[in-house]
Amino acid sequence: MAKSHKPVVWFPFAAGGTVIAFFIPVIVLLTLMAALGHVPAGLGYDKLHAFAANGLGKLIIFGVVALSLWSSAHRLRCTFYDFGARADTLVATVLYVGAIVGSLFSAVYLLRI
Amino acid sequence: MSRKPLVREVPPTTWYFRHPRYLRYMSREVTSIFVGAYCVLLVVGLQSLSSGEAAWEDFLMALRSPASIAFQFLALIATVYHAATWFNATQKAMPLQIGEDFVAGNIISGAHYVAWAVLSVGVLIIAGVF
Amino acid sequence: MSNSLPRSQPPLAAPNGGAVASLGRPGGNNERLVQLEVLRYNPDTDTEAHFQHYEVMCQEEWVVLDALNKIKADIDPTLNYRWSCHMAVCGSCGMMINGEPKLSCHAFLRSYEGVIRVEPLTHFPVERDLVTAPDDFMEKLKRVKPYLIPKETKAVSEGEYKQTPAQLMKFRQYSMCINCMLCYAACPEYGLTPSFIGPAALTLAHRYNIDSRDGGRKERQEVVATHEGVWECTFVGACSEVCPAHVDPASALQQMKITSSIDWIVEHLIPGGKS
Numbered sequence: 001m002a003k004s005h006k007p008v009v010w011f012p013f014a015a016g017g018t019v020i021a022f023f024i025p026v027i028v029l030l031t032l033m034a035a036l037g038h039v040p041a042g043l044g045y046d047k048l049h050a051f052a053a054n055g056l057g058k059l060i061i062f063g064v065v066a067l068s069l070w071s072s073a074h075r076l077r078c079t080f081y082d083f084g085a086r087a088d089t090l091v092a093t094v095l096y097v098g099a100i101v102g103s104l105f106s107a108v109y110l111l112r113i
Numbered sequence: 114m115s116r117k118p119l120v121r122e123v124p125p126t127t128w129y130f131r132h133p134r135y136l137r138y139m140s141r142e143v144t145s146i147f148v149g150a151y152c153v154l155l156v157v158g159l160q161s162l163s164s165g166e167a168a169w170e171d172f173l174m175a176l177r178s179p180a181s182i183a184f185q186f187l188a189l190i191a192t193v194y195h196a197a198t199w200f201n202a203t204q205k206a207m208p209l210q211i212g213e214d215f216v217a218g219n220i221i222s223g224a225h226y227v228a229w230a231v232l233s234v235g236v237l238i239i240a241g242v243f
Numbered sequence: 244m245s246n247s248l249p250r251s252q253p254p255l256a257a258p259n260g261g262a263v264a265s266l267g268r269p270g271g272n273n274e275r276l277v278q279l280e281v282l283r284y285n286p287d288t289d290t291e292a293h294f295q296h297y298e299v300m301c302q303e304e305w306v307v308l309d310a311l312n313k314i315k316a317d318i319d320p321t322l323n324y325r326w327s328c329h330m331a332v333c334g335s336c337g338m339m340i341n342g343e344p345k346l347s348c349h350a351f352l353r354s355y356e357g358v359i360r361v362e363p364l365t366h367f368p369v370e371r372d373l374v375t376a377p378d379d380f381m382e383k384l385k386r387v388k389p390y391l392i393p394k395e396t397k398a399v400s401e402g403e404y405k406q407t408p409a410q411l412m413k414f415r416q417y418s419m420c421i422n423c424m425l426c427y428a429a430c431p432e433y434g435l436t437p438s439f440i441g442p443a444a445l446t447l448a449h450r451y452n453i454d455s456r457d458g459g460r461k462e463r464q465e466v467v468a469t470h471e472g473v474w475e476c477t478f479v480g481a482c483s484e485v486c487p488a489h490v491d492p493a494s495a496l497q498q499m500k501i502t503s504s505i506d507w508i509v510e511h512l513i514p515g516g517k518s
Binding site: 116117118119120121123125128129131132134135138142202204205206207208210212213214215 | 284286287289291292342343365366368369370376408409412413431434435477478479480481483484491493494497498500501
């Protein structure tokens, strides 16, 4: 049996899982604060726009969004299998393509800023 | 002597009810639904941000709907659970041997928790919460 | 928690000299009537397995294996199960006890209340009663070459292959596997995808891969780095929780996923990196 190409999907999953663990909880906290009416200064249009206009800021935002999307897509693929869905190729294709499309849209939006 | 072994099938859709540890595992995996959905919300947020101030303010207002608050609350729980399971696993994936002995797993995971706290507070400071 | 040594007998006389009527009776002290529900399957007559109920007088400090031995000796000689050492070393008496993969010689009766349900290890075909067919595991064990493949062969006259204590400690825990297959019974991915090489075999591959004297990693990767190898693992972690020898297969597999990924990058993304 040939060696697997799974590292292609697993490596970004592992990287993304780390990014999610370190950064997504605090980002959720920030948007939740905004949702509850206490908009943090950093989520004000001017500040956030300035951050996203900066090259490094773009890179950080893109990295967090793209890796988190990929990681959750990959884990969701495994979850589908664990729940008994056996059409793994279809599930994997839909989820990975979804993650890539989401990342591309993020890149386009960021470049517009 | 002929053999006639009895093969017991694993129920493919309900196996995780067999043991609490499988339910724990599945709850970890299911966090990916919330993380994925929240990422979609982030992409929508980026779109609003790139469309000007009015669109961004609309996005912030949309966040205030009860459904959005409920979702973000669940997402917060899911992502914190993801983080805890992820950091607990670091000691297995990345053991550290110094000399003959391995560094205690709790120290490796603990260091990740400390880094997590520092980074989170850092993000909150940059975001102007304090 | 584990203490496989037999517990010392309870004191025959209480310090205050009274209230010991239930202890020290002739023929055994501190006995308890234990109820077991044992899965039975006779390949000659049965098409399905069924539970059989037994009630047997046991000593308080006995293990489930002792209860089975008592049943076989006094009640039902047709009951089949495997065992050998009775001290958690040989790895042959693995069973499901109340749904948990356990060595029956290591499952103390005092840890259980009510009827104790005893079944053959899940995920393995049942040969007869509590005896399972380990053929699949044995075949997979061979495939990962779980033996030392020396980096360079030396003549006997050149002496032994030396190793520092630190180099020994690096793999020592992974060498404690007793091939009891409890991790296979615990692993849902093995149950769902039987072609998965599985926890114990892959962990033994890792044990030799990280041995300073070994040079066989490249050969083992042909099995380890396939879909059926480490990539079938989703890190449930059940293997490590049930291991009676305190091996941590989940950690071995995680580490092999990382090294296999690095291999892949070297082979595919670095020019001339095909080693």
